[in-house]
Amino acid sequence: MSKKKKSKSGGLPALNQIRCPYCRNPAVLRSADGIYRENAGDTKLYVCSKYPACDAYVRIQLGSKNIPLGSLANGELRALRQEAHRYFDRIHQSGLMSRREAYMWLANTVSAPMAHAHIGQLREHYCKVVIEESKRLLQNSKGQIQRTPKGGDQYAAKQRATAIG
16 A cells, blocks of 8 residues: 655645646646736646646746645636635735734634645635635624724724634
8 A cells, every 4th residue: 555745845745746626637837828818927827737628727826936826726616715815805904803813713714724724725615614704704893993094994902802702
């Protein structure tokens, strides 16, 4: 019985072993040209080798050594991740929580360790959970966000501690 080797990056598969979660074909590193409308920044993606029949891909971190920003996702999952990120970002951008507190909340919400609490790793179910829980948190906090003289949103430390829970 063979054991899978863990990579130096904490258990992620080696980059040349990335497989599409939908069709199990290998992913290839390529330019986003032809996938993104504009690719002025020369963005790179890991794309299912069966693209466009299988439309799964994931962007790599800019300036990285081809490290993906999550797992390969099809159009439906990419849309859910974008929506989940919009609501999640509102949590810390509104002042409801600090960015770190928001990631702690996300880890707790998806029952994952902090190191794995990233929307780019979530599947459909947990994206929907993050969207609904973010909406609930934001709705429950209405009226508590205080405007600062400069127009930014800010929570008092006591209110922030109460919201986190």
